[in-house]
Amino acid sequence: MNKKHGDIHYYLTQILTGHGCFLEYLHRFQLADSPFCPSCSNTVESAEHVGFYCRRFSEERAMLAKAFEHPPSHARFVQDMCSTITKWDAAKTFAATVVTRLNRIDWERKAQKRQQQLLLQQQQRPQQ
Numbered sequence: 001m002n003k004k005h006g007d008i009h010y011y012l013t014q015i016l017t018g019h020g021c022f023l024e025y026l027h028r029f030q031l032a033d034s035p036f037c038p039s040c041s042n043t044v045e046s047a048e049h050v051g052f053y054c055r056r057f058s059e060e061r062a063m064l065a066k067a068f069e070h071p072p073s074h075a076r077f078v079q080d081m082c083s084t085i086t087k088w089d090a091a092k093t094f095a096a097t098v099v100t101r102l103n104r105i106d107w108e109r110k111a112q113k114r115q116q117q118l119l120l121q122q123q124q125r126p127q128q
C-alpha cells in the first residue's frame with residue numbers, strides 16, 4: 001500500500017486475488033466441469049498453481065525470474081514486485097500474458113461445449 005510506483009490492472013488483480021479464469025474459481029461457480037489443471041495431474045488449477053508451478057507457463061515464469069533475479073515464489077511475489085518499478089512491470093507483463101492465455105483457453109473450452117450441446121440438441125430433435 002505504501003509503494004511509490006506502479007498501478008494494478010485487470011490481469012494482475014486476477015493473479016493476486018485468484019478471482020478470474022482459474023478452473024478452481026470457475027468450478028466453484030459451476031462455470032467449469034472440473035477444478036483440475038488439464039496439464040498437471042491431480043492438481044487444482046488455482047492462481048497460485050498457474051503463477052508459480054504450472055508447467056504450461058514455465059517460459060513466462062523464467063522471464064519473471066530473470067527480472068526478479070530469482071524464481072518467483074508465492075510467499076515473496078508481492079514483496080518482490082513492490083521492490084522496484086522494473087520488477088513491478090515484469091509482474092504486470094507476466095500476469096497479462098498468463099491470464100490472456102487462460103482466458104483464450106477458457107473461451108475455446110466454452111465454444112467447444114456450446115458446439116457439443118448444439119450437436120446433442122440436433123440429435124435429440126424429432127425427425128420429420
Ligand SMILES: [Zn+2]
Nearest residue numbers: 037040054055
Ligand atoms: Zn498445471
